[in-house]
Amino acid sequence: MALVQLLKANRRAEIIEDDEAYIHVVFTIPVFGFKDDVEFYFPADTQMIHFRSASRVGYWDLWANKWRMHRLYKKLSAKIELAKKDR
Numbered sequence: 001m002a003l004v005q006l007l008k009a010n011r012r013a014e015i016i017e018d019d020e021a022y023i024h025v026v027f028t029i030p031v032f033g034f035k036d037d038v039e040f041y042f043p044a045d046t047q048m049i050h051f052r053s054a055s056r057v058g059y060w061d062l063w064a065n066k067w068r069m070h071r072l073y074k075k076l077s078a079k080i081e082l083a084k085k086d087r
Contacts, residue, residue: 002079003040003049006072027068034058036065 007013017024023040034057041050053065
């Protein structure tokens with residue numbers, strides 16, 4: 001799966017759980033070592049990914065979770081488009 005490949009390539013990501021319909025990843029912030037939980041859910045019979053990203057500590061993360069998910073979305077989209085062209 002393309003998403004799992006991207007997550008494994010990220011040195012700050014630790015995959016905690018990975019099955020057909022669910023992935024739980026913990027990202028570690030380099031400066032202070034804070035941990036953020038990210039969960040992905042893949043509903044059956046759809047081409048949709050639901051996700052939730054949350055900081056474990058505090059209420060303000062300077063949009064770190066938002067930008068992380070945005071970068072991941074762009075990389076995943078590019079990988080999917082490349083796979084479509086290779087067909």
